[in-house]
Amino acid sequence: MEAATPLHAPAPRVVGILGGMGPAAGADFVRLFVQACTARMEALGIPVRDQAYPEHWLAQVPIPDRTAALGDARAGAHQPGEPLLQAMGRIAALGARTVAIACNTAHAWHGLLQQRFPQIEVLHGMREVSAGLAARGVPAVGLLATRGAYAAGLYQRELALHGILCVLPTEAERDLLMRGIYDGVKAGDYALARRHFEAVARALRERHGVGALVMGCTEIPLALDAGPDGIELVNPSAVLAEALARHAYARDQPPQSAGLLTMR
Amino acid sequence: MEAATPLHAPAPRVVGILGGMGPAAGADFVRLFVQACTARMEALGIPVRDQAYPEHWLAQVPIPDRTAALGDARAGAHQPGEPLLQAMGRIAALGARTVAIACNTAHAWHGLLQQRFPQIEVLHGMREVSAGLAARGVPAVGLLATRGAYAAGLYQRELALHGILCVLPTEAERDLLMRGIYDGVKAGDYALARRHFEAVARALRERHGVGALVMGCTEIPLALDAGPDGIELVNPSAVLAEALARHAYARDQPPQSAGLLTMR
The missing domain is CATH 3.40.50.1860 (Rossmann fold)
Incomplete structure (x- = not known):
């Protein structure tokens, strides 16, 4: 209930969650991520309050079926690569530095996403x-x-x-x-x-x-x-949500401007 | 499991959820919204699959405490108005046409948000x-x-x-x-x-x-x-999530370009 006071610790990183595959799983991933952040704050001795959570964005976008696409290698609108890249681009524009993909099968496109967005750490479930x-x-x-x-x-x-x-x-x-x-x-x-x-x-x-x-x-x-x-x-999902929370509160993070110039 | 085929019905509207107040409540709101969309599709006779859900974005951003701000009317960094407007601007840029605020107390700023974003329908819980x-x-x-x-x-x-x-x-x-x-x-x-x-x-x-x-x-x-x-x-939250799902699947929607020109 106290008014927001400036944090002395650096603000946690902005992170993104690439969801919609399916939407119920994406919603559940956010729940697990918020739980993991609470646990992380408790472990780090950070008082738990709304403003101490990392800024995070959930994109629930329509992505063509992953399994169907893996069974049909032809190019076309049934391929998830392009819509995944578009969603990732928008998450990147929001300032996310680490992203989790809330779908196991979509990890078949992890390499593509990581290659096209070298400034973002795309976690690998x-x-x-x-x-x-x-x-x-x-x-x-x-x-x-x-x-x-x-x-x-x-x-x-x-x-x-x-x-x-x-x-x-x-x-x-x-x-x-x-x-x-x-x-x-x-x-x-x-x-x-x-x-x-x-x-x-x-x-x-x-x-x-x-x-x-x-x-x-x-x-x-x-x-x-x-x-x-x-x-x-x-x-x-719980393991990946914990990894995302760990990255959000990582202490070794460089200043954001320098971070954006660092290639992995 | 079938490959994505073009929908004959118009795609549902892109919608946004303004959350982070607190983050657990924001996550739960997405769960309720996804449930409400499933129910809406069943009521409308739309086959339920990942790609038939509306594109939706959840913004979980740090917003100063609403109750504390309402008790201290002075301008300053403890006021939630500016961060709420910033988050809303980013949700608008993502293409959302209807937005729900996943916090009751933050509705004290509903008028401000609706006034500054006349092209977006900001639901009122x-x-x-x-x-x-x-x-x-x-x-x-x-x-x-x-x-x-x-x-x-x-x-x-x-x-x-x-x-x-x-x-x-x-x-x-x-x-x-x-x-x-x-x-x-x-x-x-x-x-x-x-x-x-x-x-x-x-x-x-x-x-x-x-x-x-x-x-x-x-x-x-x-x-x-x-x-x-x-x-x-x-x-x-359940009532507001149902309202958001109803707007997402509204049939009377004008084409998106015309919609953006319409003032309420």
Whole structure:
């Protein structure tokens, strides 16, 4: 309730969230980010108040379906690259210095976005998740994802780089996941989604004995809040939101004008 | 999962959400807006998919405390008017045609924002809530709000215009509400917030016999999900999010270029 007083610490960085894929997942990402900022302030000893949060912008823009585009390499309006770049350009114009992509499958375009916006740090969800699992010594995980994410090898590559075994569902199980994501969460039928996700989670556990599952599509945690039979669920959105909060409050940040001239 | 195909219906309007007051409430407003859009599409017979949601931008910017400013009319950096106008200007530049303010107390600056941005429709939360209550024939409500919102008469004025009696807490109860909002929700202590909000809700019910309470601060519903003793809780964020979704899918919209020339 006190009036705003100038902060003695440097203001946190402006950050952006590239969402809309789908919009419910984007909204949930902001919730997780705000929670992560509160935790970060508590850890850093910064009094928690509205004005101490980083300025952040959420862009929820219509982006063509990522999995469909990965299955059809032709150029055209069904490709998400151009709309992703346009949204990123507008987030950059708002002053964001670090950006998180609130969609796993859209990380297939991470390299393009990072290359075209070298002045912005585009976080990489799979790298953050894999590094976190490796730091905890997790030897193997099961992966729940879209067909697009499996085909692009997004998680498989990063997990392998961190020495973590990644077990995958069968073709029939991938169909179940896609139905849970598209006919379930994206269409508003959360009960159907949950049933399909739980069936695949149980199958991976029984077949491979993995104790943890990565929910590698932002829609999955919206319908699956706990793992069946005590399986640990890893929510990459929470991991990425924590990484974004860490960057927002990073103390080693150069002055903004110098930062804009620094290439990675 | 189908590839994006051109929509035959006109694309929904681009809309903006002015948030950060506080950030958790802004995040929750986006969740409510996405839910309201899903319901709107179902009502209009539009197939629900990611690309059918309106483009929307959430600005979570640091805005000086609204209640503190309303208690200190001097010009200065503690006044929210200028930062609100700046954020609104950036939302306007992103192409938004309708904007919702995700903070009740900030509606004290609604007139300023609407006057400076005549090309944008700035929704008015209290008007939406009062019209909704009047349509349902509700005769009287209790009001839970900040000291700033009480002092500015934001709800009292609109409820009176709609012929609805508005009962207010005592000074001691207003202190409890402020502690619930600032030491509770804004500081991350939801249990404390809930205890204080429930105590005031019960007191208003016992003293005035009102059957419904308006949660006239966006932080209150974050800690109070059900009314004690069966009191109906009205969540203005949900009402405003529905109004924003209604405007986003409005069919009577003029072409965007003509719309920009139309003054209200």
